[in-house]
Amino acid sequence: xxxxxxxxxxxxxxxxxxxxxxxxxxxxxxxxxxxxxxxxxxxxxxxxxxxxxxxxxxxxxxxxxxxxxxxxxxxxxxxxxxxxxxxxxxxxxxxxxxxxxxxxxxxxxxxxxxxxxxxxxxxxxxxxxxxxxxxxxxxxxxxxxxxxxxxxxxxxxxxxxxxxxxxxxxxxxxxxxxxxxxxxxxxxxxxxxxxxxxxxxxxxxxxxxxxxxxxxxxxxxxxxxxxxxxxxxxxxxxxxxxxxx
Numbered sequence: 001x002x003x004x005x006x007x008x009x010x011x012x013x014x015x016x017x018x019x020x021x022x023x024x025x026x027x028x029x030x031x032x033x034x035x036x037x038x039x040x041x042x043x044x045x046x047x048x049x050x051x052x053x054x055x056x057x058x059x060x061x062x063x064x065x066x067x068x069x070x071x072x073x074x075x076x077x078x079x080x081x082x083x084x085x086x087x088x089x090x091x092x093x094x095x096x097x098x099x100x101x102x103x104x105x106x107x108x109x110x111x112x113x114x115x116x117x118x119x120x121x122x123x124x125x126x127x128x129x130x131x132x133x134x135x136x137x138x139x140x141x142x143x144x145x146x147x148x149x150x151x152x153x154x155x156x157x158x159x160x161x162x163x164x165x166x167x168x169x170x171x172x173x174x175x176x177x178x179x180x181x182x183x184x185x186x187x188x189x190x191x192x193x194x195x196x197x198x199x200x201x202x203x204x205x206x207x208x209x210x211x212x213x214x215x216x217x218x219x220x221x222x223x224x225x226x227x228x229x230x231x232x233x234x235x236x237x238x239x240x241x242x243x244x245x
Contacts, residue, residue, distance in 0.1 A: 014058075020045060023058065033062050043067040053163050054082060066168045073171035076147035079162065083107070083154050086161040094150065096142060103145035105153040118153035120145050130173055144169060194228040207241045217242035 014020035024045040028037050037044045044062065050072040051061020064078035074082070083089055092107040101122035108115040125131040125145065137144050151167040209215040215223075217239040224230055230238070 014048075020048060024048060027058070027062070034066070036066055037062055046072055050163070050165070054161075054165075055085075065165075066171075068168060068171035069174070071171065072165060073168045074162075074165045076150060076167045076169055079151060079154055079165070079167055083158045083161050086158055089158070089161075092153075094146060096146060101141075101145065103142070103149040105146070105149040107153045107157050109157055116153060116157050118149050118156065120149040120152065124148075128173075133173070135172075136169065192228055193231045194224055194234060199230070199234050203237070206238060210238070210241045 014023050021041070025041040027033055028039055028041045028044040031038070033044070037047065046067055047061050047065040048058045050065055051058065054061075056064070065072050065074050067073075080092070083092075088109045088111075090108040090110040090112060092105065094106075095104045096102070097104070102119050103121070104117060104119045106115050106117040122131060122141070122145070125137070125141075125148075130137050130144075131141070132138075147167055147169045151170055155162060155166065206215070206220045210217055210220065220238050221230055221235050
């Protein structure tokens with residue numbers, strides 16, 4: 001029997017967002033759900049919503065869907081079970097070449113003229129910087145290769161059954177997205193304008209420098225801007241000295 005099967009047994013099915021949120025809060029406080037959902041009603045709700053689109057009841061969804069970096073994903077074995085429940089599923093074959101460390105998955109839909117085959121090898125994993133990664137890639141390399149080949153093949157042919165889901169194993173290998181938008185505190189702050197009293201005190205000296213040809217009006221403005229920018233009116237007053245006004 002498939003890992004995921006339709007059932008007529010007891011299964012709560014919320015009929016509104018309010019009911020779903022209340023159910024998510026209640027069930028996320030239970031010890032019977034995976035630890036990744038315990039105390040996380042928002043993640044629980046996302047998994048239940050995705051499961052509903054795939055035809056899974058809430059409990060099935062929580063057992064087979066994980067939220068990785070804010071996105072739902074499904075375990076490799078459950079991915080195959082979902083596809084096997086699809087009315088167009090024609091069959092699948094998997095093999096592993098020990099010499100080349102290559103996993104191959106072939107899948108086909110009913111009525112297909114040709115079968116669809118995808119392979120994923122040790123060389124592919126090395127190119128993707130996965131082979132030496134700590135965790136499952138070190139502990140179960142053959143299994144990880146097979147899950148990757150299976151995931152690609154099933155998603156290629158049964159996108160309509162999977163609703164954009166990828167395998168948990170693949171999702172965990174995708175670098176976490178980070179918000180690189182500068183925060184207000186990181187952004188350079190605009191300097192306040194040059195104080196009016198300081199301008200009045202220093203303007204006569206600047207005027208003398210300009211009239212003596214030792215500085216241009218722009219040089220004066222740039223020099224002052226290193227401390228604080230002049231207002232438009234102050235800058236025009238400095239430039240007017242240079243123009244003999």
